[in-house]
Amino acid sequence: NISKVSRNLPHWLKVPNVVSSDVKEGKVACDEMKHLLDPEIILTLKESQIESFFPVQKQIITELLENANEMTWQFPIGGVPLSDICCSAPTGSGKTLAFVIPIVQILKYSTFRALRCLVVVPVVELASQVYKVFKTFTKNTNLKVGVANGLKSFSAEQLSIIDFKGAYGPTSKVDILVCTPGRLVDHIHSSPHFNLSQLRFLVVDEADRMMEEVKQDWLSHVERAVFQSANQITQNSNDQRPYQFALLRNHIQRPRIQLQKLLFSATLSHNPEKLQLMKLYNPKLFTSVAKRDKSNLKRNLYLGKYVTPVGLKENFVEVDKSRKPLVLLHILKTMPFKSILCFSNSVQSTNRLCSLMKLMEVKACEFSSNLHISKRDRVVKQFNTGKLNLMVCSDAMSRGLDLEAVDCVVSYDVATSLKTYIHRIGRTARAGKEGSAIALLEKKEIQYFKRLLKDGGKEKIKEIKVNQSKLKPYTSQYQKALAALAKTLQTENNKIK
Numbered sequence: 001n002i003s004k005v006s007r008n009l010p011h012w013l014k015v016p017n018v019v020s021s022d023v024k025e026g027k028v029a030c031d032e033m034k035h036l037l038d039p040e041i042i043l044t045l046k047e048s049q050i051e052s053f054f055p056v057q058k059q060i061i062t063e064l065l066e067n068a069n070e071m072t073w074q075f076p077i078g079g080v081p082l083s084d085i086c087c088s089a090p091t092g093s094g095k096t097l098a099f100v101i102p103i104v105q106i107l108k109y110s111t112f113r114a115l116r117c118l119v120v121v122p123v124v125e126l127a128s129q130v131y132k133v134f135k136t137f138t139k140n141t142n143l144k145v146g147v148a149n150g151l152k153s154f155s156a157e158q159l160s161i162i163d164f165k166g167a168y169g170p171t172s173k174v175d176i177l178v179c180t181p182g183r184l185v186d187h188i189h190s191s192p193h194f195n196l197s198q199l200r201f202l203v204v205d206e207a208d209r210m211m212e213e214v215k216q217d218w219l220s221h222v223e224r225a226v227f228q229s230a231n232q233i234t235q236n237s238n239d240q241r242p243y244q245f246a247l248l249r250n251h252i253q254r255p256r257i258q259l260q261k262l263l264f265s266a267t268l269s270h271n272p273e274k275l276q277l278m279k280l281y282n283p284k285l286f287t288s289v290a291k292r293d294k295s296n297l298k299r300n301l302y303l304g305k306y307v308t309p310v311g312l313k314e315n316f317v318e319v320d321k322s323r324k325p326l327v328l329l330h331i332l333k334t335m336p337f338k339s340i341l342c343f344s345n346s347v348q349s350t351n352r353l354c355s356l357m358k359l360m361e362v363k364a365c366e367f368s369s370n371l372h373i374s375k376r377d378r379v380v381k382q383f384n385t386g387k388l389n390l391m392v393c394s395d396a397m398s399r400g401l402d403l404e405a406v407d408c409v410v411s412y413d414v415a416t417s418l419k420t421y422i423h424r425i426g427r428t429a430r431a432g433k434e435g436s437a438i439a440l441l442e443k444k445e446i447q448y449f450k451r452l453l454k455d456g457g458k459e460k461i462k463e464i465k466v467n468q469s470k471l472k473p474y475t476s477q478y479q480k481a482l483a484a485l486a487k488t489l490q491t492e493n494n495k496i497k
């Protein structure tokens with residue numbers, strides 16, 4: 001007689017704050033939140049033509065600003081520290097502004113320049129993207145933003161974030177720094193006067209991916225720099241910045257800065273063991289829940305299931321491996337998509353597929369970790385102009401990037417995990433727009449793919465039938481392109497030899 005054992009979850013995971021996944025239905029006019037926002041922020045919203053807040057923005061901005069107003073950013077004698085925040089909301093639902101706006105508003109009252117906010121993201125391009133959003137929202141304030149993602153040389157980065165010749169000694173040039181974990185750790189260890197003792201916010205974007213990088217230990221380097229640098233500098237026990245887990249009265253009797261952690265992702269892990277790695281303090285969870293799971297919230301059926309944008313239509317096509325390029329060409333020629341993003345599973349196949357498509361006269365470009373960072377930057381800009389119809393990419397592109405007007409995402413190779421699939425398809429149907437996703441699947445992959453989606457709580461996926469006869473018009477062009485590609489590869493191989 002075996003009875004089902006259900007997991008005993010911490011209370012904050014059992015009782016989440018539910019965020020609407022419908023960006024259009026759940027949005028609120030910016031005017032409705034005027035009472036919380038400073039005039040500088042309202043001005044920038046107007047300049048950016050943002051008239052309403054998406055659901056995740058409304059909830060996170062309110063949470064952070066209401067509590068910050070109450071507590072001030074140094075928590076007072078006898079005060080209780082603020083909760084860390086975990087937020088899981090669909091791709092393209094506006095998570096970036098959800099943290100940018102409250103952070104800018106809270107930090108703009110700082111009286112001297114110091115590094116008070118770190119935003120850590122997994123990829124170089126995402127760091128540049130988040131940096132731009134901060135630049136926009138700090139332009140009517142005195143705050144300065146920097147980026148450390150390896151696009152510049154290390155010494156140039158040091159000069160852009162540290163003022164070595166300050167009148168009162170070396171200081172930070174920036175209040176907010178957006179960085180990749182590798183570069184961050186390099187600065188902690190190799191940049192003199194890179195000081196985290198005043199850090200107030202640690203934002204971890206694409207947090208589930210960054211938790212994997214916890215294995216590389218970036219978080220412990222940050223925490224050591226935050227909590228020990230103050231001790232080393234002052235040598236005065238009264239000024240020390242202790243770790244913040246203790247809630248005993250004698251630990252909170254002096255005013256001190258709290259380090260508040262804010263975690264964001266479209267696929268945030270709900271696994272308490274994994275989340276524990278982030279050493280969260282009294283966390284609060286904000287999460288989107290699929291419609292059908294809402295009534296079962298109490299049974300925690302939302303756990304491990306991720307919500308995708310409402311305007312996204314998901315499809316698959318059954319196709320032999322050898323015919324995949326033909327089906328891709330068919331999609332390009334006959335379906336009403338202007339900009340298609342096509343994911344393959346390896347850097348090598350990205351390169352081959354892109355070359356093949358170019359030989360078949362498709363306006364295509366390639367984006368993968370194989371390209372130099374500056375080339376990747378150029379490719380993205382070119383694709384955003386709308387002059388190219390197809391970008392073939394590896395999964396380096398799947399996280400967080402906000403490309404203009406992608407109306408279809410093709411999974412040329414089947415995604416290796418549910419999370420990878422969700423981030424891939426999330427490059428379309430952003431900010432309440434419509435979009436389509438098409439997975440090209442071999443017969444043997446269909447069961448695996450359906451199971452993958454079902455485990456993630458997704459069952460609605462439509463099959464598009466593409467008959468052989470529809471592919472015939474492209475066959476001779478394809479044969480010629482294959483022969484030309486083989487020739488090019490041969491020449492390249494000879495050069496290497």
Ligand SMILES: Nc1ncnc2c1ncn2[C@@H]1O[C@H](COP(=O)(O)OP(=O)(O)OP(=O)(O)O)[C@@H](O)[C@H]1O
Nearest residue numbers: 052053054091092093094095096097266400402431
């Ligand atoms: N309130 C708003 N009104 C109109 N557009 C918005 C608003 N908030 C954000 N956007 C736009 O929506 C797009 C998606 O936003 P963002 O990149 O923050 O999404 P995200 O939730 O972080 O997605 P991902 O999970 O893929 O990283 C951006 O182009 C952004 O400019």
